[in-house]
Amino acid sequence: MSEIACVGDRDTVWPFKALGVEVFFSDEHAAPSRLVSEVIQKQFKIIFVTEDVYESARERISALAEQAMPTIALIPSVKGNRGTAAQMVRDSVRRAMGAEFI
Amino acid sequence: MILRVNPNRMELLRLRRRLQLARRGHKLLKDKQEELMRQFMALVVEAKRTREDVDRELEIAMHSFFSARLDSFQPEMEEALAFTNKKIDLKSRIEPIMNLRVPYFDCAVTGEFAYGFLDTDGDLDRALSMLSDLLPRMVRMAQLEKHVSMLAAELERTRRRVNALEHILIPSLQETxxxxxxxxxxxxxxxxxxxxxxKEIVRKH
Incomplete structure:
Protein backbone atom coordinates (compact mmCIF):
# COMPACT_ATOMS: atom_id res chain seq x y z
CA MET A 1 0.00 0.00 0.00
CA SER A 2 1.14 3.47 -0.76
CA GLU A 3 2.15 5.62 2.18
CA ILE A 4 0.85 8.82 0.67
CA ALA A 5 -2.83 9.61 0.35
CA CYS A 6 -4.69 12.38 -1.33
CA VAL A 7 -8.21 13.51 -0.44
CA GLY A 8 -10.14 15.93 -2.58
CA ASP A 9 -12.53 16.38 -5.44
CA ARG A 10 -12.15 14.01 -8.36
CA ASP A 11 -10.71 16.54 -10.80
CA THR A 12 -7.97 17.58 -8.45
CA VAL A 13 -6.74 14.33 -7.02
CA TRP A 14 -7.24 12.00 -9.97
CA PRO A 15 -3.86 12.73 -11.61
CA PHE A 16 -2.07 11.68 -8.44
CA LYS A 17 -3.47 8.21 -8.89
CA ALA A 18 -1.13 7.75 -11.82
CA LEU A 19 1.84 8.41 -9.55
CA GLY A 20 0.89 5.63 -7.19
CA VAL A 21 -0.70 7.85 -4.58
CA GLU A 22 -3.80 6.48 -2.91
CA VAL A 23 -6.69 8.79 -3.80
CA PHE A 24 -10.04 9.39 -2.12
CA PHE A 25 -12.79 11.43 -3.72
CA SER A 26 -14.49 13.77 -1.33
CA ASP A 27 -17.19 14.79 -3.81
CA GLU A 28 -18.37 11.19 -4.11
CA HIS A 29 -18.62 10.72 -0.38
CA ALA A 30 -21.58 11.84 1.69
CA ALA A 31 -19.54 13.56 4.39
CA PRO A 32 -16.01 14.77 3.63
CA SER A 33 -15.16 15.08 7.31
CA ARG A 34 -16.01 11.43 7.89
CA LEU A 35 -13.95 10.47 4.87
CA VAL A 36 -10.99 12.33 6.36
CA SER A 37 -11.40 10.45 9.64
CA GLU A 38 -11.43 7.15 7.77
CA VAL A 39 -8.33 8.07 5.80
CA ILE A 40 -6.49 9.20 8.93
CA GLN A 41 -7.11 5.82 10.50
CA LYS A 42 -5.50 4.02 7.59
CA GLN A 43 -1.96 4.79 8.78
CA PHE A 44 -0.77 6.87 5.89
CA LYS A 45 2.34 8.88 6.55
CA ILE A 46 1.44 11.90 4.47
CA ILE A 47 -2.07 12.97 3.56
CA PHE A 48 -2.64 15.76 1.07
CA VAL A 49 -6.06 17.38 1.29
CA THR A 50 -7.61 20.12 -0.78
CA GLU A 51 -8.64 23.37 0.81
CA ASP A 52 -12.35 22.49 0.62
CA VAL A 53 -11.79 19.22 2.45
CA TYR A 54 -9.69 21.01 5.04
CA GLU A 55 -12.47 23.50 5.67
CA SER A 56 -15.00 20.77 6.33
CA ALA A 57 -12.71 18.65 8.52
CA ARG A 58 -10.80 21.43 10.23
CA GLU A 59 -11.27 20.11 13.77
CA ARG A 60 -10.27 16.58 12.94
CA ILE A 61 -7.14 17.80 11.17
CA SER A 62 -6.02 20.31 13.76
CA ALA A 63 -6.29 17.60 16.41
CA LEU A 64 -3.33 15.95 14.67
CA ALA A 65 -1.21 19.08 14.60
CA GLU A 66 0.96 17.96 17.52
CA GLN A 67 1.56 14.45 16.23
CA ALA A 68 4.46 13.55 13.98
CA MET A 69 2.43 11.12 11.87
CA PRO A 70 0.35 11.43 9.81
CA THR A 71 1.49 14.69 8.34
CA ILE A 72 -1.30 16.56 6.66
CA ALA A 73 -0.62 19.16 3.99
CA LEU A 74 -2.90 21.33 1.94
CA ILE A 75 -2.97 21.50 -1.82
CA PRO A 76 -4.98 23.93 -3.91
CA SER A 77 -7.80 22.41 -5.93
CA VAL A 78 -8.38 22.91 -9.65
CA LYS A 79 -10.91 25.57 -8.79
CA GLY A 80 -8.15 27.83 -7.61
CA ASN A 81 -6.00 28.66 -4.67
CA ARG A 82 -7.53 30.45 -1.72
CA GLY A 83 -4.26 30.73 0.16
CA THR A 84 -5.41 28.73 3.18
CA ALA A 85 -2.01 27.09 3.55
CA ALA A 86 -0.14 30.41 3.52
CA GLN A 87 -2.62 31.62 6.11
CA MET A 88 -1.84 28.58 8.26
CA VAL A 89 1.87 29.38 8.18
CA ARG A 90 1.09 32.98 9.13
CA ASP A 91 -1.03 31.74 12.03
CA SER A 92 1.83 29.55 13.19
CA VAL A 93 4.16 32.53 13.13
CA ARG A 94 1.69 34.57 15.12
CA ARG A 95 1.35 31.81 17.69
CA ALA A 96 5.10 31.48 18.01
CA MET A 97 5.90 35.16 18.28
CA GLY A 98 2.84 36.37 20.04
CA ALA A 99 2.70 39.08 17.40
CA GLU A 100 2.06 39.51 13.69
CA PHE A 101 5.16 39.20 11.56
CA ILE A 102 6.07 39.05 7.85
CA MET B 1 1.98 38.47 45.60
CA ILE B 2 3.07 36.91 48.87
CA LEU B 3 2.70 33.15 49.12
CA ARG B 4 0.71 31.84 52.05
CA VAL B 5 3.41 30.30 54.19
CA ASN B 6 4.38 30.35 57.82
CA PRO B 7 7.07 32.94 58.45
CA ASN B 8 9.73 30.76 60.01
CA ARG B 9 13.32 29.89 59.29
CA MET B 10 12.48 26.50 57.80
CA GLU B 11 10.14 28.03 55.22
CA LEU B 12 12.72 30.67 54.44
CA LEU B 13 15.35 28.10 53.61
CA ARG B 14 12.88 26.13 51.53
CA LEU B 15 11.81 29.21 49.60
CA ARG B 16 15.40 30.20 48.93
CA ARG B 17 16.02 26.80 47.39
CA ARG B 18 12.86 27.13 45.31
CA LEU B 19 13.93 30.54 44.08
CA GLN B 20 17.28 29.17 43.03
CA LEU B 21 15.58 26.36 41.13
CA ALA B 22 13.11 28.72 39.50
CA ARG B 23 15.95 30.96 38.33
CA ARG B 24 17.81 28.03 36.85
CA GLY B 25 14.66 26.77 35.12
CA HIS B 26 13.98 30.21 33.77
CA LYS B 27 17.43 30.52 32.32
CA LEU B 28 17.22 27.11 30.68
CA LEU B 29 13.79 27.79 29.21
CA LYS B 30 14.92 31.14 27.92
CA ASP B 31 17.84 29.48 26.15
CA LYS B 32 15.49 26.91 24.71
CA GLN B 33 13.15 29.60 23.48
CA GLU B 34 15.98 31.42 21.74
CA GLU B 35 17.21 28.31 20.01
CA LEU B 36 13.70 27.33 18.92
CA MET B 37 13.11 30.80 17.57
CA ARG B 38 16.33 30.70 15.58
CA GLN B 39 15.36 27.41 13.93
CA PHE B 40 11.78 28.53 13.48
CA MET B 41 12.70 31.66 11.54
CA ALA B 42 14.84 29.70 9.10
CA LEU B 43 12.08 27.12 8.68
CA VAL B 44 9.34 29.67 8.07
CA VAL B 45 11.26 31.38 5.29
CA GLU B 46 11.95 28.06 3.59
CA ALA B 47 8.39 26.80 4.07
CA LYS B 48 6.98 29.95 2.55
CA ARG B 49 9.24 29.71 -0.48
CA THR B 50 8.54 26.01 -1.06
CA ARG B 51 4.82 26.57 -0.69
CA GLU B 52 4.84 29.32 -3.32
CA ASP B 53 6.85 27.19 -5.76
CA VAL B 54 4.69 24.13 -5.29
CA ASP B 55 1.43 26.06 -5.58
CA ARG B 56 2.53 27.69 -8.80
CA GLU B 57 3.72 24.51 -10.46
CA LEU B 58 0.79 22.48 -9.24
CA GLU B 59 -1.54 24.95 -10.86
CA ILE B 60 0.27 24.65 -14.20
CA ALA B 61 0.28 20.85 -14.01
CA MET B 62 -3.39 20.74 -13.15
CA HIS B 63 -4.36 23.03 -15.98
CA SER B 64 -2.44 20.94 -18.38
CA PHE B 65 -4.10 17.82 -17.01
CA PHE B 66 -7.46 19.50 -17.24
CA SER B 67 -7.06 20.35 -20.89
CA ALA B 68 -5.86 16.81 -21.59
CA ARG B 69 -9.01 15.55 -19.96
CA LEU B 70 -11.18 17.73 -22.11
CA ASP B 71 -9.58 16.34 -25.24
CA SER B 72 -10.07 12.67 -24.54
CA PHE B 73 -12.85 10.45 -23.30
CA GLN B 74 -12.95 10.33 -19.59
CA PRO B 75 -13.48 6.57 -19.10
CA GLU B 76 -10.58 5.74 -21.37
CA MET B 77 -8.34 8.14 -19.64
CA GLU B 78 -9.25 7.03 -16.17
CA GLU B 79 -8.59 3.50 -17.22
CA ALA B 80 -5.24 4.54 -18.62
CA LEU B 81 -4.30 6.19 -15.37
CA ALA B 82 -5.50 3.44 -13.09
CA PHE B 83 -2.82 1.08 -14.32
CA THR B 84 0.46 2.47 -13.32
CA ASN B 85 3.86 1.04 -12.63
CA LYS B 86 4.90 4.13 -10.76
CA LYS B 87 5.99 3.44 -7.24
CA ILE B 88 6.59 5.93 -4.52
CA ASP B 89 9.47 5.15 -2.30
CA LEU B 90 8.84 7.07 0.88
CA LYS B 91 11.33 6.84 3.69
CA SER B 92 10.39 8.46 6.92
CA ARG B 93 12.22 8.90 10.15
CA ILE B 94 11.49 10.78 13.30
CA GLU B 95 14.23 12.98 14.65
CA PRO B 96 14.32 15.32 17.57
CA ILE B 97 14.57 19.11 17.38
CA MET B 98 15.10 20.10 21.01
CA ASN B 99 12.50 17.97 22.81
CA LEU B 100 10.18 17.72 19.83
CA ARG B 101 9.98 14.62 17.72
CA VAL B 102 9.44 15.77 14.16
CA PRO B 103 9.11 13.68 11.01
CA TYR B 104 11.53 13.77 8.10
CA PHE B 105 10.57 12.34 4.73
CA ASP B 106 12.57 11.19 1.76
CA CYS B 107 10.60 10.54 -1.33
CA ALA B 108 11.57 9.08 -4.68
CA VAL B 109 9.25 8.22 -7.55
CA THR B 110 10.34 5.21 -9.57
CA GLY B 111 8.89 3.23 -12.47
CA GLU B 112 7.12 4.23 -15.65
CA PHE B 113 3.62 5.22 -16.59
CA ALA B 114 1.92 2.21 -18.07
CA TYR B 115 -0.79 3.73 -20.18
CA GLY B 116 -0.99 3.36 -23.93
CA PHE B 117 -0.08 6.38 -25.99
CA LEU B 118 -2.89 5.79 -28.49
CA ASP B 119 -5.78 6.93 -26.36
CA THR B 120 -4.06 9.87 -24.76
CA ASP B 121 -2.38 13.03 -25.91
CA GLY B 122 0.71 15.05 -25.16
CA ASP B 123 -0.84 17.28 -22.57
CA LEU B 124 -1.39 14.32 -20.32
CA ASP B 125 2.23 13.24 -20.62
CA ARG B 126 3.42 16.71 -19.79
CA ALA B 127 1.07 17.06 -16.86
CA LEU B 128 1.98 13.72 -15.40
CA SER B 129 5.73 14.10 -15.74
CA MET B 130 5.47 17.51 -14.12
CA LEU B 131 3.48 16.04 -11.28
CA SER B 132 5.90 13.23 -10.78
CA ASP B 133 8.76 15.73 -10.55
CA LEU B 134 6.69 17.81 -8.21
CA LEU B 135 5.74 15.09 -5.77
CA PRO B 136 9.07 14.95 -3.90
CA ARG B 137 8.84 18.69 -3.45
CA MET B 138 5.28 18.43 -2.23
CA VAL B 139 6.48 15.91 0.31
CA ARG B 140 9.20 18.30 1.36
CA MET B 141 6.65 21.07 1.67
CA ALA B 142 4.46 18.87 3.85
CA GLN B 143 7.46 18.14 6.04
CA LEU B 144 8.41 21.80 6.35
CA GLU B 145 4.91 22.93 7.18
CA LYS B 146 4.60 20.19 9.78
CA HIS B 147 7.84 21.36 11.37
CA VAL B 148 6.63 24.94 11.35
CA SER B 149 3.37 24.10 13.05
CA MET B 150 4.97 21.83 15.64
CA LEU B 151 7.69 24.35 16.45
CA ALA B 152 5.12 27.13 16.70
CA ALA B 153 3.12 25.17 19.26
CA GLU B 154 6.25 24.40 21.26
CA LEU B 155 7.40 28.00 21.11
CA GLU B 156 4.07 29.18 22.40
CA ARG B 157 4.23 26.75 25.31
CA THR B 158 7.82 27.71 26.12
CA ARG B 159 7.03 31.41 25.97
CA ARG B 160 4.16 30.95 28.40
CA ARG B 161 6.39 29.02 30.78
CA VAL B 162 9.14 31.62 30.61
CA ASN B 163 6.64 34.38 31.27
CA ALA B 164 5.01 32.52 34.14
CA LEU B 165 8.38 32.05 35.80
CA GLU B 166 9.62 35.52 35.07
CA HIS B 167 6.56 37.54 35.96
CA ILE B 168 4.72 35.43 38.53
CA LEU B 169 6.72 32.77 40.30
CA ILE B 170 10.09 34.45 40.72
CA PRO B 171 8.73 37.84 41.92
CA SER B 172 6.34 36.21 44.35
CA LEU B 173 9.10 34.01 45.75
CA GLN B 174 11.33 37.05 46.19
CA GLU B 175 8.58 38.96 47.88
CA THR B 176 7.77 36.10 50.21
CA LYS B 199 17.13 42.45 82.82
CA GLU B 200 16.20 45.94 83.97
CA ILE B 201 13.42 44.64 86.20
CA VAL B 202 15.81 42.06 87.69
CA ARG B 203 18.43 44.76 88.39
CA LYS B 204 15.90 47.03 90.22
CA HIS B 205 15.10 44.38 92.81
Missing amino acids: IKYISTKLSELERGNLTRLMKV
Missing part, protein backbone atom coordinates in the same frame (compact mmCIF):
# COMPACT_ATOMS: atom_id res chain seq x y z
CA ILE B 177 11.44 35.68 51.15
CA LYS B 178 11.64 39.37 51.92
CA TYR B 179 8.45 39.17 53.97
CA ILE B 180 9.70 36.24 56.00
CA SER B 181 13.11 37.75 56.67
CA THR B 182 11.61 41.07 57.85
CA LYS B 183 9.15 39.17 60.01
CA LEU B 184 11.96 37.12 61.52
CA SER B 185 14.14 40.15 62.25
CA GLU B 186 11.12 41.90 63.76
CA LEU B 187 10.61 38.92 66.07
CA GLU B 188 14.29 39.01 66.90
CA ARG B 189 14.11 42.70 67.81
CA GLY B 190 10.99 42.10 69.90
CA ASN B 191 12.77 39.35 71.75
CA LEU B 192 15.81 41.52 72.39
CA THR B 193 13.77 44.38 73.85
CA ARG B 194 11.89 41.93 76.04
CA LEU B 195 15.17 40.54 77.38
CA MET B 196 16.51 44.04 78.07
CA LYS B 197 13.30 44.90 79.88
CA VAL B 198 13.52 41.72 81.96
Whole structure:
Protein backbone atom coordinates (compact mmCIF):
# COMPACT_ATOMS: atom_id res chain seq x y z
CA MET A 1 0.00 0.00 0.00
CA SER A 2 1.14 3.47 -0.76
CA GLU A 3 2.15 5.62 2.18
CA ILE A 4 0.85 8.82 0.67
CA ALA A 5 -2.83 9.61 0.35
CA CYS A 6 -4.69 12.38 -1.33
CA VAL A 7 -8.21 13.51 -0.44
CA GLY A 8 -10.14 15.93 -2.58
CA ASP A 9 -12.53 16.38 -5.44
CA ARG A 10 -12.15 14.01 -8.36
CA ASP A 11 -10.71 16.54 -10.80
CA THR A 12 -7.97 17.58 -8.45
CA VAL A 13 -6.74 14.33 -7.02
CA TRP A 14 -7.24 12.00 -9.97
CA PRO A 15 -3.86 12.73 -11.61
CA PHE A 16 -2.07 11.68 -8.44
CA LYS A 17 -3.47 8.21 -8.89
CA ALA A 18 -1.13 7.75 -11.82
CA LEU A 19 1.84 8.41 -9.55
CA GLY A 20 0.89 5.63 -7.19
CA VAL A 21 -0.70 7.85 -4.58
CA GLU A 22 -3.80 6.48 -2.91
CA VAL A 23 -6.69 8.79 -3.80
CA PHE A 24 -10.04 9.39 -2.12
CA PHE A 25 -12.79 11.43 -3.72
CA SER A 26 -14.49 13.77 -1.33
CA ASP A 27 -17.19 14.79 -3.81
CA GLU A 28 -18.37 11.19 -4.11
CA HIS A 29 -18.62 10.72 -0.38
CA ALA A 30 -21.58 11.84 1.69
CA ALA A 31 -19.54 13.56 4.39
CA PRO A 32 -16.01 14.77 3.63
CA SER A 33 -15.16 15.08 7.31
CA ARG A 34 -16.01 11.43 7.89
CA LEU A 35 -13.95 10.47 4.87
CA VAL A 36 -10.99 12.33 6.36
CA SER A 37 -11.40 10.45 9.64
CA GLU A 38 -11.43 7.15 7.77
CA VAL A 39 -8.33 8.07 5.80
CA ILE A 40 -6.49 9.20 8.93
CA GLN A 41 -7.11 5.82 10.50
CA LYS A 42 -5.50 4.02 7.59
CA GLN A 43 -1.96 4.79 8.78
CA PHE A 44 -0.77 6.87 5.89
CA LYS A 45 2.34 8.88 6.55
CA ILE A 46 1.44 11.90 4.47
CA ILE A 47 -2.07 12.97 3.56
CA PHE A 48 -2.64 15.76 1.07
CA VAL A 49 -6.06 17.38 1.29
CA THR A 50 -7.61 20.12 -0.78
CA GLU A 51 -8.64 23.37 0.81
CA ASP A 52 -12.35 22.49 0.62
CA VAL A 53 -11.79 19.22 2.45
CA TYR A 54 -9.69 21.01 5.04
CA GLU A 55 -12.47 23.50 5.67
CA SER A 56 -15.00 20.77 6.33
CA ALA A 57 -12.71 18.65 8.52
CA ARG A 58 -10.80 21.43 10.23
CA GLU A 59 -11.27 20.11 13.77
CA ARG A 60 -10.27 16.58 12.94
CA ILE A 61 -7.14 17.80 11.17
CA SER A 62 -6.02 20.31 13.76
CA ALA A 63 -6.29 17.60 16.41
CA LEU A 64 -3.33 15.95 14.67
CA ALA A 65 -1.21 19.08 14.60
CA GLU A 66 0.96 17.96 17.52
CA GLN A 67 1.56 14.45 16.23
CA ALA A 68 4.46 13.55 13.98
CA MET A 69 2.43 11.12 11.87
CA PRO A 70 0.35 11.43 9.81
CA THR A 71 1.49 14.69 8.34
CA ILE A 72 -1.30 16.56 6.66
CA ALA A 73 -0.62 19.16 3.99
CA LEU A 74 -2.90 21.33 1.94
CA ILE A 75 -2.97 21.50 -1.82
CA PRO A 76 -4.98 23.93 -3.91
CA SER A 77 -7.80 22.41 -5.93
CA VAL A 78 -8.38 22.91 -9.65
CA LYS A 79 -10.91 25.57 -8.79
CA GLY A 80 -8.15 27.83 -7.61
CA ASN A 81 -6.00 28.66 -4.67
CA ARG A 82 -7.53 30.45 -1.72
CA GLY A 83 -4.26 30.73 0.16
CA THR A 84 -5.41 28.73 3.18
CA ALA A 85 -2.01 27.09 3.55
CA ALA A 86 -0.14 30.41 3.52
CA GLN A 87 -2.62 31.62 6.11
CA MET A 88 -1.84 28.58 8.26
CA VAL A 89 1.87 29.38 8.18
CA ARG A 90 1.09 32.98 9.13
CA ASP A 91 -1.03 31.74 12.03
CA SER A 92 1.83 29.55 13.19
CA VAL A 93 4.16 32.53 13.13
CA ARG A 94 1.69 34.57 15.12
CA ARG A 95 1.35 31.81 17.69
CA ALA A 96 5.10 31.48 18.01
CA MET A 97 5.90 35.16 18.28
CA GLY A 98 2.84 36.37 20.04
CA ALA A 99 2.70 39.08 17.40
CA GLU A 100 2.06 39.51 13.69
CA PHE A 101 5.16 39.20 11.56
CA ILE A 102 6.07 39.05 7.85
CA MET B 1 1.98 38.47 45.60
CA ILE B 2 3.07 36.91 48.87
CA LEU B 3 2.70 33.15 49.12
CA ARG B 4 0.71 31.84 52.05
CA VAL B 5 3.41 30.30 54.19
CA ASN B 6 4.38 30.35 57.82
CA PRO B 7 7.07 32.94 58.45
CA ASN B 8 9.73 30.76 60.01
CA ARG B 9 13.32 29.89 59.29
CA MET B 10 12.48 26.50 57.80
CA GLU B 11 10.14 28.03 55.22
CA LEU B 12 12.72 30.67 54.44
CA LEU B 13 15.35 28.10 53.61
CA ARG B 14 12.88 26.13 51.53
CA LEU B 15 11.81 29.21 49.60
CA ARG B 16 15.40 30.20 48.93
CA ARG B 17 16.02 26.80 47.39
CA ARG B 18 12.86 27.13 45.31
CA LEU B 19 13.93 30.54 44.08
CA GLN B 20 17.28 29.17 43.03
CA LEU B 21 15.58 26.36 41.13
CA ALA B 22 13.11 28.72 39.50
CA ARG B 23 15.95 30.96 38.33
CA ARG B 24 17.81 28.03 36.85
CA GLY B 25 14.66 26.77 35.12
CA HIS B 26 13.98 30.21 33.77
CA LYS B 27 17.43 30.52 32.32
CA LEU B 28 17.22 27.11 30.68
CA LEU B 29 13.79 27.79 29.21
CA LYS B 30 14.92 31.14 27.92
CA ASP B 31 17.84 29.48 26.15
CA LYS B 32 15.49 26.91 24.71
CA GLN B 33 13.15 29.60 23.48
CA GLU B 34 15.98 31.42 21.74
CA GLU B 35 17.21 28.31 20.01
CA LEU B 36 13.70 27.33 18.92
CA MET B 37 13.11 30.80 17.57
CA ARG B 38 16.33 30.70 15.58
CA GLN B 39 15.36 27.41 13.93
CA PHE B 40 11.78 28.53 13.48
CA MET B 41 12.70 31.66 11.54
CA ALA B 42 14.84 29.70 9.10
CA LEU B 43 12.08 27.12 8.68
CA VAL B 44 9.34 29.67 8.07
CA VAL B 45 11.26 31.38 5.29
CA GLU B 46 11.95 28.06 3.59
CA ALA B 47 8.39 26.80 4.07
CA LYS B 48 6.98 29.95 2.55
CA ARG B 49 9.24 29.71 -0.48
CA THR B 50 8.54 26.01 -1.06
CA ARG B 51 4.82 26.57 -0.69
CA GLU B 52 4.84 29.32 -3.32
CA ASP B 53 6.85 27.19 -5.76
CA VAL B 54 4.69 24.13 -5.29
CA ASP B 55 1.43 26.06 -5.58
CA ARG B 56 2.53 27.69 -8.80
CA GLU B 57 3.72 24.51 -10.46
CA LEU B 58 0.79 22.48 -9.24
CA GLU B 59 -1.54 24.95 -10.86
CA ILE B 60 0.27 24.65 -14.20
CA ALA B 61 0.28 20.85 -14.01
CA MET B 62 -3.39 20.74 -13.15
CA HIS B 63 -4.36 23.03 -15.98
CA SER B 64 -2.44 20.94 -18.38
CA PHE B 65 -4.10 17.82 -17.01
CA PHE B 66 -7.46 19.50 -17.24
CA SER B 67 -7.06 20.35 -20.89
CA ALA B 68 -5.86 16.81 -21.59
CA ARG B 69 -9.01 15.55 -19.96
CA LEU B 70 -11.18 17.73 -22.11
CA ASP B 71 -9.58 16.34 -25.24
CA SER B 72 -10.07 12.67 -24.54
CA PHE B 73 -12.85 10.45 -23.30
CA GLN B 74 -12.95 10.33 -19.59
CA PRO B 75 -13.48 6.57 -19.10
CA GLU B 76 -10.58 5.74 -21.37
CA MET B 77 -8.34 8.14 -19.64
CA GLU B 78 -9.25 7.03 -16.17
CA GLU B 79 -8.59 3.50 -17.22
CA ALA B 80 -5.24 4.54 -18.62
CA LEU B 81 -4.30 6.19 -15.37
CA ALA B 82 -5.50 3.44 -13.09
CA PHE B 83 -2.82 1.08 -14.32
CA THR B 84 0.46 2.47 -13.32
CA ASN B 85 3.86 1.04 -12.63
CA LYS B 86 4.90 4.13 -10.76
CA LYS B 87 5.99 3.44 -7.24
CA ILE B 88 6.59 5.93 -4.52
CA ASP B 89 9.47 5.15 -2.30
CA LEU B 90 8.84 7.07 0.88
CA LYS B 91 11.33 6.84 3.69
CA SER B 92 10.39 8.46 6.92
CA ARG B 93 12.22 8.90 10.15
CA ILE B 94 11.49 10.78 13.30
CA GLU B 95 14.23 12.98 14.65
CA PRO B 96 14.32 15.32 17.57
CA ILE B 97 14.57 19.11 17.38
CA MET B 98 15.10 20.10 21.01
CA ASN B 99 12.50 17.97 22.81
CA LEU B 100 10.18 17.72 19.83
CA ARG B 101 9.98 14.62 17.72
CA VAL B 102 9.44 15.77 14.16
CA PRO B 103 9.11 13.68 11.01
CA TYR B 104 11.53 13.77 8.10
CA PHE B 105 10.57 12.34 4.73
CA ASP B 106 12.57 11.19 1.76
CA CYS B 107 10.60 10.54 -1.33
CA ALA B 108 11.57 9.08 -4.68
CA VAL B 109 9.25 8.22 -7.55
CA THR B 110 10.34 5.21 -9.57
CA GLY B 111 8.89 3.23 -12.47
CA GLU B 112 7.12 4.23 -15.65
CA PHE B 113 3.62 5.22 -16.59
CA ALA B 114 1.92 2.21 -18.07
CA TYR B 115 -0.79 3.73 -20.18
CA GLY B 116 -0.99 3.36 -23.93
CA PHE B 117 -0.08 6.38 -25.99
CA LEU B 118 -2.89 5.79 -28.49
CA ASP B 119 -5.78 6.93 -26.36
CA THR B 120 -4.06 9.87 -24.76
CA ASP B 121 -2.38 13.03 -25.91
CA GLY B 122 0.71 15.05 -25.16
CA ASP B 123 -0.84 17.28 -22.57
CA LEU B 124 -1.39 14.32 -20.32
CA ASP B 125 2.23 13.24 -20.62
CA ARG B 126 3.42 16.71 -19.79
CA ALA B 127 1.07 17.06 -16.86
CA LEU B 128 1.98 13.72 -15.40
CA SER B 129 5.73 14.10 -15.74
CA MET B 130 5.47 17.51 -14.12
CA LEU B 131 3.48 16.04 -11.28
CA SER B 132 5.90 13.23 -10.78
CA ASP B 133 8.76 15.73 -10.55
CA LEU B 134 6.69 17.81 -8.21
CA LEU B 135 5.74 15.09 -5.77
CA PRO B 136 9.07 14.95 -3.90
CA ARG B 137 8.84 18.69 -3.45
CA MET B 138 5.28 18.43 -2.23
CA VAL B 139 6.48 15.91 0.31
CA ARG B 140 9.20 18.30 1.36
CA MET B 141 6.65 21.07 1.67
CA ALA B 142 4.46 18.87 3.85
CA GLN B 143 7.46 18.14 6.04
CA LEU B 144 8.41 21.80 6.35
CA GLU B 145 4.91 22.93 7.18
CA LYS B 146 4.60 20.19 9.78
CA HIS B 147 7.84 21.36 11.37
CA VAL B 148 6.63 24.94 11.35
CA SER B 149 3.37 24.10 13.05
CA MET B 150 4.97 21.83 15.64
CA LEU B 151 7.69 24.35 16.45
CA ALA B 152 5.12 27.13 16.70
CA ALA B 153 3.12 25.17 19.26
CA GLU B 154 6.25 24.40 21.26
CA LEU B 155 7.40 28.00 21.11
CA GLU B 156 4.07 29.18 22.40
CA ARG B 157 4.23 26.75 25.31
CA THR B 158 7.82 27.71 26.12
CA ARG B 159 7.03 31.41 25.97
CA ARG B 160 4.16 30.95 28.40
CA ARG B 161 6.39 29.02 30.78
CA VAL B 162 9.14 31.62 30.61
CA ASN B 163 6.64 34.38 31.27
CA ALA B 164 5.01 32.52 34.14
CA LEU B 165 8.38 32.05 35.80
CA GLU B 166 9.62 35.52 35.07
CA HIS B 167 6.56 37.54 35.96
CA ILE B 168 4.72 35.43 38.53
CA LEU B 169 6.72 32.77 40.30
CA ILE B 170 10.09 34.45 40.72
CA PRO B 171 8.73 37.84 41.92
CA SER B 172 6.34 36.21 44.35
CA LEU B 173 9.10 34.01 45.75
CA GLN B 174 11.33 37.05 46.19
CA GLU B 175 8.58 38.96 47.88
CA THR B 176 7.77 36.10 50.21
CA ILE B 177 11.44 35.68 51.15
CA LYS B 178 11.64 39.37 51.92
CA TYR B 179 8.45 39.17 53.97
CA ILE B 180 9.70 36.24 56.00
CA SER B 181 13.11 37.75 56.67
CA THR B 182 11.61 41.07 57.85
CA LYS B 183 9.15 39.17 60.01
CA LEU B 184 11.96 37.12 61.52
CA SER B 185 14.14 40.15 62.25
CA GLU B 186 11.12 41.90 63.76
CA LEU B 187 10.61 38.92 66.07
CA GLU B 188 14.29 39.01 66.90
CA ARG B 189 14.11 42.70 67.81
CA GLY B 190 10.99 42.10 69.90
CA ASN B 191 12.77 39.35 71.75
CA LEU B 192 15.81 41.52 72.39
CA THR B 193 13.77 44.38 73.85
CA ARG B 194 11.89 41.93 76.04
CA LEU B 195 15.17 40.54 77.38
CA MET B 196 16.51 44.04 78.07
CA LYS B 197 13.30 44.90 79.88
CA VAL B 198 13.52 41.72 81.96
CA LYS B 199 17.13 42.45 82.82
CA GLU B 200 16.20 45.94 83.97
CA ILE B 201 13.42 44.64 86.20
CA VAL B 202 15.81 42.06 87.69
CA ARG B 203 18.43 44.76 88.39
CA LYS B 204 15.90 47.03 90.22
CA HIS B 205 15.10 44.38 92.81
